[in-house]
Structure formats: structure tokens, C-alpha cells
Amino acid sequence: MIDAMLSGDRPASRWLSAVLLLLLACLAGGPFLFADVRAFTLLGTMGVFILVAAAYDLMLGYAHMVSFAHTLFFALGAYGVALATLHLGPTLTAVAVGVGLALLFSLLLALVLGALTLRVQAIFFALATLAVAFACLHLVLQAYPLTGGADGLRVRLPAALGPGHDVFQTRLPGLDVPRLLRGLWSDPATAWEQARYSLRFTGRHLVYYASIALALGGVLLLLRVVRSPFGQVLLAIRENEFRARALGYRTVRYRTAAVVLAGLLTCLAGAAFALFNRYVSPTNTLSFDLMVFILLMCVIGGMGTLYGAVLGAALFLLAQGYLQDVLAVLAELWPEQPLWQALFAPQRWLLWLGLLFVLCVYWFPDGIVGRLRAARAKNP
Amino acid sequence: MRTLLPGPHHRLLSLVLLAGLLSMGVKTWLVLTLSGLAMGSMLFLMASGMTLAFGLLRVLNLAHGALISLGAFAGATWWVVRAQALPDTVWGQWLALLPAMLLAMSVAGLVGAVFERLVIRPVYGNYLKQMLVTVGGAIILTQLLQGFWGASPIAVPRPDLLRGSLVLPQSVPWVGGLALEKFRLLTALFGLGVYALVIHALERTRWGVVIRAGVEDREMVEMLGHRMAPVFLAVFTLGAMLAGLGGMFWGLYQEVITAHMGDELLILVIVVIILGGLGSVRGCFYGALLAGLVNLYVGYLLPALASVAVVGLMMAVLMWRPRGLIPVADT
Numbered sequence: 069m070i071d072a073m074l075s076g077d078r079p080a081s082r083w084l085s086a087v088l089l090l091l092l093a094c095l096a097g098g099p100f101l102f103a104d105v106r107a108f109t110l111l112g113t114m115g116v117f118i119l120v121a122a123a124y125d126l127m128l129g130y131a132h133m134v135s136f137a138h139t140l141f142f143a144l145g146a147y148g149v150a151l152a153t154l155h156l157g158p159t160l161t162a163v164a165v166g167v168g169l170a171l172l173f174s175l176l177l178a179l180v181l182g183a184l185t186l187r188v189q190a191i192f193f194a195l196a197t198l199a200v201a202f203a204c205l206h207l208v209l210q211a212y213p214l215t216g217g218a219d220g221l222r223v224r225l226p227a228a229l230g231p232g233h234d235v236f237q238t239r240l241p242g243l244d245v246p247r248l249l250r251g252l253w254s255d256p257a258t259a260w261e262q263a264r265y266s267l268r269f270t271g272r273h274l275v276y277y278a279s280i281a282l283a284l285g286g287v288l289l290l291l292r293v294v295r296s297p298f299g300q301v302l303l304a305i306r307e308n309e310f311r312a313r314a315l316g317y318r319t320v321r322y323r324t325a326a327v328v329l330a331g332l333l334t335c336l337a338g339a340a341f342a343l344f345n346r347y348v349s350p351t352n353t354l355s356f357d358l359m360v361f362i363l364l365m366c367v368i369g370g371m372g373t374l375y376g377a378v379l380g381a382a383l384f385l386l387a388q389g390y391l392q393d394v395l396a397v398l399a400e401l402w403p404e405q406p407l408w409q410a411l412f413a414p415q416r417w418l419l420w421l422g423l424l425f426v427l428c429v430y431w432f433p434d435g436i437v438g439r440l441r442a443a444r445a446k447n448p
Numbered sequence: 449m450r451t452l453l454p455g456p457h458h459r460l461l462s463l464v465l466l467a468g469l470l471s472m473g474v475k476t477w478l479v480l481t482l483s484g485l486a487m488g489s490m491l492f493l494m495a496s497g498m499t500l501a502f503g504l505l506r507v508l509n510l511a512h513g514a515l516i517s518l519g520a521f522a523g524a525t526w527w528v529v530r531a532q533a534l535p536d537t538v539w540g541q542w543l544a545l546l547p548a549m550l551l552a553m554s555v556a557g558l559v560g561a562v563f564e565r566l567v568i569r570p571v572y573g574n575y576l577k578q579m580l581v582t583v584g585g586a587i588i589l590t591q592l593l594q595g596f597w598g599a600s601p602i603a604v605p606r607p608d609l610l611r612g613s614l615v616l617p618q619s620v621p622w623v624g625g626l627a628l629e630k631f632r633l634l635t636a637l638f639g640l641g642v643y644a645l646v647i648h649a650l651e652r653t654r655w656g657v658v659i660r661a662g663v664e665d666r667e668m669v670e671m672l673g674h675r676m677a678p679v680f681l682a683v684f685t686l687g688a689m690l691a692g693l694g695g696m697f698w699g700l701y702q703e704v705i706t707a708h709m710g711d712e713l714l715i716l717v718i719v720v721i722i723l724g725g726l727g728s729v730r731g732c733f734y735g736a737l738l739a740g741l742v743n744l745y746v747g748y749l750l751p752a753l754a755s756v757a758v759v760g761l762m763m764a765v766l767m768w769r770p771r772g773l774i775p776v777a778d779t
Contacts, residue, residue, distance in 0.1 A: 187766070187770050188770045188771075191508060191575055191726070192722060195718045196762070198715065199762055199763075200759060203758075203760070210752040367580055413595070416595055419592065422587030425583075425587070426588065429580050
């Protein structure tokens, strides 16, 4: 049955399976395993970006289309929900209308991008999408009355999805894993007692589980797609477009379909992000930095494997959340050295991630997943 | 090969100039055209290196924007540190300006050369990896810039030499009393000079022949006994130097610099080289002029849409000529 769910595309590495299962357990346990609000937010964001990175991987890894306009889909979904709840009132209908319209616009945008590949070569496509994404960012920044400009928009959540809505009317038991582990280390006798807590299951948690379910469904769908005949044609186009065309495949249609699927899934992820984050702005939905982050997730995890995108998104967000703490500790080691301080200041975390990224492209061009699979192929 | 018939770039440039003239008064048009030419000149300085690197090395360097910022910071450092100490005469100001230019060029060139060796050389011939690696490289360079110069914007006061404007005498018909800003006049002239120099070097010198032949067919040039690796490095370094110089001018133009200025400029640079046709220096010049003029005209008519209009122009040209205005053979 698991094989059928994964469409026969198994992780193909024991370590990879273990890590993915751990990730799934953390995401599924979510608020029941981590009492910390920061961890909860991180896990929810992870769910959203796992879907975004996996969808992007369909274009980047499977079709070898480098598009820098992927954040546009994300922003469409996020702003769709934000604007709909702002103008139609905070109801579930408004959310549905917003998501529907956003999906429609995403479809149009995806068709335009697909048509663009008909006219221009791959390299022009990458550069042109970069410029278009920039122009759209400027439009959003300028259209202050509609989009709130750089200030962004606060999402007015429907009451059912808000923190005030107590779903089960009773507190549920939870077990704080980080605290438990710390307790087992220092004081094993009372560790279990210490780590227990009770939880009010609110509308926020509903949104969390909805976005996790969306991500899981999306990734399983993508796994199925890449194993289907359609996905095989995408691979053929990636390897040798001329030959694929000679065999009679209309490559533009296949590429366009890939963009459409990736775009729609990303748009849904954007909507989930708006509901979970409750605030959308150009910085957190549309900036060039975000686009680069999505690229980083795919490459560090391993392009063209989907599992790589999932793992990459999780690791990247973990690094984004906690690398600064690590750097702060490192900076403490040698406080009197100014150069050391400049390099290991917590706000320099992106420097180290950039370095990691470049080294990754050189030495692990197939990313973490490719490396793990290669290790298995060597000694099965 | 080269004819005197107007090409698509001439036609488009005249169209843009005419459209500008028809939608505003003559005086405004002249001022904006001069500013557009100045902006185009700076864009040409910044973009020529990237387009040359693509034409010759088939390298798509998305870290070019970071090199631009680097030049701006290097130039501004000299400027801010030394400018006060120098005598307040015209010569003293030149003494301050020239080293700033040299410093911007040498720092950007040096970092560019190291960058080519360390980061780009291992991924020759693979566009996807080049884009990924140079995006990573851009992050690293920008972060290092922030680490050394701080994250807050730095003000770059323009020297008196470049301040103020030239006023045309009232007796001139049509445009009497018009004030032309000195800085823009000088920048436009400087850009034209650099363009003439680059075109001369490429089309009238022995090295230019080798470079152009290398663009067409690297293997054949190597068979004829030229080692291309040093030529490649030299061209890349030269491109980085021009980028640094352009960045320094841009800093003086905006009078403020940030480590992220390169990101936005990279977009404009990309628009310029797509407009002109990847790899074509002549196309890059026309693309830069077009981008500068459209930016200024639209910025005057509909201020909110200036940068959007430039990208729109690029998309329109891309639909009309999918490989740019002056395409290079076999890209």
C-alpha cells in the first residue's frame, strides 16, 4: 500500500527513509510534540515550503526550466486570500473565493510562462522570468491602495480558523519532546512528568493540519506525476529536447503542463501560508531573496528527486531558524577578534548558507538525496 | 557584413525618442534625454562585462550585480575617506575622483578574476550550474560587503566638480535658459567614450580579432595557436572592472549606496543585455540607451511605472525578436 501511495518511487536509501519518517512524525505530531510557539511556527512554515519546493523541483529538476517567477504563484495565493478576506469579510466563503480567483490567475500566468518557452531559449527564459518577477514586485510595492505596498496586508482570519476557536472544547494531552530529551539527560526520574502538558486545540491548529495535509497530498501527487508517462516525457525533454521533438512529442505542451501543475500547487501553498502566517507582504511572499531560498532548498536537497526538495525545505528552514543561534555561540568563542566577529555575527547566517550552497553544487550536484542514494548503490 | 541601413535597434531607438518628444515639451524632452543617455551610459558600463562574458566564455554570471556594488563601495571608500583631505581646487577634485575610479576598477577586477577562477571555472559549459553557483556567489559577496561596510546605507556626496549645471544662453532659439546637469553631461560623454574604446578594441585591434574569433569558434582559434584561457580571464576581469566603474558612477548618481544596490541593478543589466542580444556589445549599448531613455520618459509621465515599463519593453522586444535586437550568431 505504501508503495502505491509513493507511486513506486521509494526513497531508496535507509537513512533517507529514516529522516523522512522522522520529519513526517514531527510534522504530524506538531503541536502535540513541541510546546514551543517558535517550533510550531517553524513546522507550519515547513509544511508550506515543502510543497513550494517540491512543485518547483518539478520544473527545475524534471523539466530543467529555471524560472525565477515561481514566487509569483506563491504571492498570488497569499494575496488572494488576504484581499478576499479583507474585502468580503472574514468568512470561509471569502477564503474559498480568494483561493479560486488566485488559482485562476495562476493558471493564466502559467500558460503565459509556458507559451514564453515556445518563443525563447532556456537561458533567455530564465533571465526574462527574473525581470518579470522584479517588475511584479515593483507593481505590488507601488499599488499601495490595493496591496498595502511594502507594509503588506494583515489577513483577517475566519473565526473558525482563528486562535479563539476551541475546536474540541477540552484540553488535549501533549508531550514536549525537546524538554523530555533534556529531562532524560539531567533527571530521568521525573522527565516524563515534567514534559507533559495540555493543549487547547484551536483554529490555528486546524490551519496547521490543513496545510500539512495539503503538503502531503501535493507531494504524493507530484510523485505520481513524475512516475507517470507524462513525467517520463518531461525527463526525455530534459535529457534531449531535440530528440523528444523528433519522436513526435509536442514539448511545449508538456512544459506548459509542468508549469501549470507547479504553479497551481504553489498557489495553494501560498494561500495556506497566508492563513497560517496571518500576514502577507512583498518581503515574505515575493522578494528575490525568497526565490533564491526556494532554489537553495531544491539544490541542497537534490534536484530531480522530489524527496530532495522535501528534505531541502525542512533543512533550510531549520537552518534559517536556528543557524543564528549557532553562530552566536561560535562568535562567543573568540570575542576579541574583530574579523572573527564580522564573519560569525548571527546576522551573517546567509553568508554560510551561500557558501554551503556553492560547495553543494560542486561536490554534491545531486544534493543530499543523490549522495545518500549513491552510497546505497555502492554497498547495498 | 555591416551595412549603413538602419537595423531594428536604430528603428526602435528613434521610435522611443520620437514618442518621448511627442508626449512632452521640447525642453523637458531634452533634459530627460540627456539624463536617459547618462543612465544608459552607466548601464552600458555595468552590462558590457556581463554580455562580453556570455559572448566569449558562455558564462552567465548572476553575481555581476554584486561586482557592481563592490565597485561602488570601493570607490566611495576612497571618496569618503580622502575627499576632505584634498585641496579644494578643480585639480584637487580630479585627484580625488581618478583614484576613486581606479580603486573601484581594481577592486572589482581583482575580485572578479578570483571569482572566475574559484567559482565559475569549474562549471564552464553548464548553464544551470552556472546560474546556481553565481547566485550563491552573489549571496556570499553581498554578505561579505555587509560584513565589512555594515548593513546601513552609506551617503556618497557628489564632488563640487560634478555638481551644478550648465545653463544655455537665453539667445538660443527653442531651448534658451535650459539647465543641463554637469554630472549627467559628463557621464553621458564618458559612456560614449568607453563604448567607442571597446568597439575600437574589438573591431580594430589584433586582440579584438582573437576575442571575436573566440566567440565564433573557440576550438579553431586554439588550433591556430592562441591560448584562450588567459584571454578569457582577461576579458572577464575587464568586464568586472567596467562593472565596478559603473557601480561607482551609480553611487555618485544616487548619492547613496547599499550592499543590495547590485540586486536591483542586476535586473536592469539583464534587461539591457536581453534587449541587445546576449553576447553583443553593440546591442548592449543600444539596449542600455533604450532602457535609460524609457526609464526616464516613463518615470516623468507615470512615475510609478518606470521600472515596469523597462521590463515591458524587454518582453515586447523578446516577442518581436526572440534573440534580442542584435543577435550574436549561435547563442
